[in-house]
Amino acid sequence: AQTVTQSQPEMSVQEAETVTLSCTYDTSESDYYLFWYKQPPSRQMILVIRQEAYKQQNATENRFSVNFQKAAKSFSLKISDSQLGDAAMYFCARGNNDMRFGAGTRLTVKP
Amino acid sequence: DSGVTQTPKHLITATGQRVTLRCSPRSGDLSVYWYQQSLDQGLQFLIQYYNGEERAKGNILERFSAQQFPDLHSELNLSSLELGDSALYFCASSEDREENIQYFGAGTRLSVL
Numbered sequence: 001a002q003t004v005t006q007s008q009p010e011m012s013v014q015e016a017e018t019v020t021l022s023c024t025y026d027t028s029e030s031d032y033y034l035f036w037y038k039q040p041p042s043r044q045m046i047l048v049i050r051q052e053a054y055k056q057q058n059a060t061e062n063r064f065s066v067n068f069q070k071a072a073k074s075f076s077l078k079i080s081d082s083q084l085g086d087a088a089m090y091f092c093a094r095g096n097n098d099m100r101f102g103a104g105t106r107l108t109v110k111p
Numbered sequence: 112d113s114g115v116t117q118t119p120k121h122l123i124t125a126t127g128q129r130v131t132l133r134c135s136p137r138s139g140d141l142s143v144y145w146y147q148q149s150l151d152q153g154l155q156f157l158i159q160y161y162n163g164e165e166r167a168k169g170n171i172l173e174r175f176s177a178q179q180f181p182d183l184h185s186e187l188n189l190s191s192l193e194l195g196d197s198a199l200y201f202c203a204s205s206e207d208r209e210e211n212i213q214y215f216g217a218g219t220r221l222s223v224l
Contacts, residue, residue, distance in 0.1 A: 033211050043199060044113075045154075045215035091153060098167045099144070099213060101154040 004094050006102035013082045014110050020067075021077045021105045023092030029053075032095060034068065034075045039089040039104070048090070051075065084109050114138065117202050117216035125224055129190040132219045136183055136204030142166070143185040144213060145177055146201040154201065160185055161207055189221070197223045 004025045013019035025034070036048040051059045051068050058066050063083075067076045075094075079086055087109045092102040114137035124130055136143050145157040147170075156169035160179035171177075174192075179185045189196060199220050203213040 035212075037215075042217075044217055045201060045203075047212060047214070050212060093154075098159070098169065099154075099156055101146075101156075103153045 004092055004100050004102040006090075006092055006105050008105045009103070010106045010108070012108045012110060013079070013086075015082055015084060017082055018078060018080045019082055019107065021079075021090050021092075021107070023075045023077070023102055025073050025075065025092070025094040025100075025102075027073070027094060034066075035093040035099075036064070036066070036075075036077045037091045037093060037101075038086075039091060040085075040087070045091075049077065079107075082109050084111060113214040113216065115202060115204050115214050115216035117200075117219050119219060120217065121220045121222070123222045123224065124192060126192055126194060128192050128223075129188065130192065130221065132187040132189070132200050132202075132221075134185045134187070134202030134204075134216060136185070136202075137214055140204035140206050140214075141183065142205045142207040143179055143183070144203040144205075145171075145185070145187050146203065148199040148201060148218075149195075150198070157187070192223045194223050197221055 032053045034051040038046045038048050049061045063080045065078045089104045091104045116135040118133045141162045144159045146154040148154045157171040159167040163179050177187045199218045201218045203215045205213045
């Protein structure tokens, strides 16, 4: 099975600090997409950031950026200047139409 | 608001029963995806439809079925329900262009008692 692994079930960060969430994946495809989704207590799934595998440049969306290492099949999410509203479950996902999700990392932001 | 509408928001039923979950995709989106999220777990991909045709199948039980109608809304049918089917069921839609971004509805919480 082509899996997505998030090795950190829980992470904690101080407000205004930086935190990195890890994700590794397995795929036999050469072209695919990677995503980070945020799920706050409302349970709504919100797209945070997207990376196309054929692009070497790491994606960035405001305070969110990724470190994409294609050879290592690694796709980590860095959150800078963490805010209380960033507290949520974060899911890494891989794929095109057949999306595979990791088990999630619960991020706590301490004031 | 993602533009994807799921109804109902909550559903409580008994074991052995059958329920239907409904999803209206974003305007213009041709693909609909169904996911199951059990308590404190990740999302499990169930099935994808594109413009009325089944396109991809994941970990969907034989007791579950889905369809996409000509107006592109989709329904997920769950039958012979078991306690373990209690979960949050998400629908997502995408344009099915290269960007492949999926937009999620708010989910239907199913409780099987």
